[in-house]
Amino acid sequence: MRTHRLAQITKDGIIICDNRDLYPYLPQDRCGHLQKRSLCMYPEKMKIAIASDHRGFRLKNILADFLKAKGYAITDFGTYSCDTCDYPDYIYPASLAVKQKKFQRAIVICYTGIGSCIAANKVKSIRAALVWSRKTAIMSRRHNNSNVLVLPAGMLKIEEAKRIVLAWLKEEFEGGRHLRRINKIQQIEEKENV
Numbered sequence: 001m002r003t004h005r006l007a008q009i010t011k012d013g014i015i016i017c018d019n020r021d022l023y024p025y026l027p028q029d030r031c032g033h034l035q036k037r038s039l040c041m042y043p044e045k046m047k048i049a050i051a052s053d054h055r056g057f058r059l060k061n062i063l064a065d066f067l068k069a070k071g072y073a074i075t076d077f078g079t080y081s082c083d084t085c086d087y088p089d090y091i092y093p094a095s096l097a098v099k100q101k102k103f104q105r106a107i108v109i110c111y112t113g114i115g116s117c118i119a120a121n122k123v124k125s126i127r128a129a130l131v132w133s134r135k136t137a138i139m140s141r142r143h144n145n146s147n148v149l150v151l152p153a154g155m156l157k158i159e160e161a162k163r164i165v166l167a168w169l170k171e172e173f174e175g176g177r178h179l180r181r182i183n184k185i186q187q188i189e190e191k192e193n194v
Contacts, residue, residue, distance in 0.1 A: 047073045
């Protein structure tokens with residue numbers, strides 16, 4: 001197997017990538033779809049930050065246990081009880097940890113998800129997506145390369161939340177025209193000094 005700058009290439013010409021962030025740079029067709037001879041493989045334990053306010057506390061704990069059982073490395077940023085609290089106190093540190101590359105992704109939860117989404121997106125390089133279905137979770141990864149998943153605890157059943165989270169964690173970024181659009185968002189961040 002010979003080493004490539006972004007991945008490894010086998011004798012058969014199959015590209016093996018062990019870093020999700022490099023996916024957009026793998027060989028793609030003119031529509032931005034990954035070419036068939038490329039194969040993405042990832043570390044067994046993706047590091048995930050998880051955080052919530054008091055309204056998302058129960059769902060956060062259920063999802064943390066669920067994901068640990070699936071082999072993910074989960075770090076809980078709080079809150080740690082059902083006592084009333086302010087979501088930015090927990091959402092910001094979890095989002096910042098993703099920005100600092102201490103975690104590959106984060107899952108944040110409050111009652112509607114709206115406040116948590118706003119707070120997370122204040123952190124430069126964070127692409128937080130408020131999702132309410134498996135489809136929106138998948139599209140947030142394919143088209144937006146979201147790195148923070150925001151869940152509305154008051155709008156989701158537990159089993160649906162589990163399906164959403166697994167779909168989001170497994171879905172890949174398509175790159176291509178979507179990468180161009182994300183680059184434009186990053187240019188806005190730089191211009192606004194967000």
